[in-house]
Amino acid sequence: MGATVEAEVRNLVTQIPHSDGGVLAAEQFYAHVPVDGLPGRMPHFYRWRSEDGFAADVLSAATAMPSTRDAMGPFRFTMMGDQGTDDTPLLPPGLVRGVYDDSYYKPDNDPAVSHTDNVLNQIIASRPDFHVLAGDIAYADASGFGKPATFMPSAANPPTGFDKFNPYVWDVYFGSIEASASTTPWMFATGNHDMEAAYPTHGYGGHLARLDFPRNGPAACPSVYSFTYGNVAVLSLDANDVSYEIRTNTGYSAGTQNTWVERTLAAHRANPDIDFIVCFFHHCAYSTTAAHASDGGVRAAWCRLFDRYQVDIVLQGHNHVFERTDPIRADAPTTVGADNAIVYPDTDGTVYYTVGCAGRPRYNFQTGELGKLPRKCTRRHLRSRQLRLDSPRSQTGRGRQLVAGAVQQLCLHPCRCTPRGRSSAKWTWWPSTNTAGNSTNSPTVARSACDSPASHCRSAARRRSRPSSAD
Numbered sequence: 001m002g003a004t005v006e007a008e009v010r011n012l013v014t015q016i017p018h019s020d021g022g023v024l025a026a027e028q029f030y031a032h033v034p035v036d037g038l039p040g041r042m043p044h045f046y047r048w049r050s051e052d053g054f055a056a057d058v059l060s061a062a063t064a065m066p067s068t069r070d071a072m073g074p075f076r077f078t079m080m081g082d083q084g085t086d087d088t089p090l091l092p093p094g095l096v097r098g099v100y101d102d103s104y105y106k107p108d109n110d111p112a113v114s115h116t117d118n119v120l121n122q123i124i125a126s127r128p129d130f131h132v133l134a135g136d137i138a139y140a141d142a143s144g145f146g147k148p149a150t151f152m153p154s155a156a157n158p159p160t161g162f163d164k165f166n167p168y169v170w171d172v173y174f175g176s177i178e179a180s181a182s183t184t185p186w187m188f189a190t191g192n193h194d195m196e197a198a199y200p201t202h203g204y205g206g207h208l209a210r211l212d213f214p215r216n217g218p219a220a221c222p223s224v225y226s227f228t229y230g231n232v233a234v235l236s237l238d239a240n241d242v243s244y245e246i247r248t249n250t251g252y253s254a255g256t257q258n259t260w261v262e263r264t265l266a267a268h269r270a271n272p273d274i275d276f277i278v279c280f281f282h283h284c285a286y287s288t289t290a291a292h293a294s295d296g297g298v299r300a301a302w303c304r305l306f307d308r309y310q311v312d313i314v315l316q317g318h319n320h321v322f323e324r325t326d327p328i329r330a331d332a333p334t335t336v337g338a339d340n341a342i343v344y345p346d347t348d349g350t351v352y353y354t355v356g357c358a359g360r361p362r363y364n365f366q367t368g369e370l371g372k373l374p375r376k377c378t379r380r381h382l383r384s385r386q387l388r389l390d391s392p393r394s395q396t397g398r399g400r401q402l403v404a405g406a407v408q409q410l411c412l413h414p415c416r417c418t419p420r421g422r423s424s425a426k427w428t429w430w431p432s433t434n435t436a437g438n439s440t441n442s443p444t445v446a447r448s449a450c451d452s453p454a455s456h457c458r459s460a461a462r463r464r465s466r467p468s469s470a471d
């Protein structure tokens, strides 16, 4: 402390049809206080005061690690997607659980457990330098199609052409993440549930009032940006712009995002102070789940760029599971990336993670085409696993190294995993056609087995669970 900065208060007005025939109107206020000009890794303390005499607790945060060789050191960041909230909004009055929160668990999702709180507690315990959220943030838009908003208090489906929306979900959401976000930077990408058509600018007007994006990306895309932290460059991309699956915002940037992605990747790869490039976004380029599966639009737009500029890891959400690919280049795995294997991204390719298990009910995996079904495991994996990036300076040998994190060990929901051993299968991708209706590609990707003891799979298999469907 030692200085006072006046807050910018952004008010956000929402007016949407109510299923009772009236209008749901809300006015919300969001205070933003930029504190600029501090040196790198500078701890600072702050608290909020308001004119009516309220003074918040004193909290601390720190600025980013500079991206210069003489200032670099080890650090940790955390990541997940598809969060939502455990608690039901108090407004408008009378809402029941399970409509605008994560409490619509299937029987095998253990409704007694607060999934979102569990994940948040693990983020806090990890003491990350920053946290990234790969879209589907609060789920105020419960439908996730980016259609015009309507408020419905019930679990019934909205009328054709509308999404269910409740702006007060954001009040619950910000309260739920405050224990971490008040001290740790949360960096957001936007998913399909973040296309809030109650607001202008492609459904992103609400986010511009509620959140602060770095805004160094293309002007049309508020959630597209880049930052560096030590020797790592991070890009947040907006897959709504390129998705073949949910096309409400497909093409909204008129190609400016893709141009920016190429230019930014080239600049980071040419920067001698940057070793690793991490991209995070919502829809999956590669995933083997049975729900949203993989998006040919993402692959068509970006995967060649990831190959060309040797992106080290891609972090995705959208599918409510945890899985990891082998390193991929040109839509094919290049080598076996078993758990804890060392991958050399500059020659082996990019490793893609799907981590859409921040709180929403989990999805199933596809069965593949091997004729041998993966076993379903219902054990709850509560230990987080770390992906380690080692810079060239810390290793002898071949340059950038990535120690692959364990497959299906970060999932906080029951998961389906293969028996011990490896499964290499040709999976069905979503969708397999491009915008012109032509077949694009149908890559083959291996999914490694769960590394839990075989007894775990056997005991888990005895606990039968019902199949789930996508939300």
Ligand SMILES: [Fe+2]
Pocket (backbone or CB within 6 Å): 136, 144, 191, 192, 193, 282, 317, 318, 319
């Ligand atoms: Fe999603």
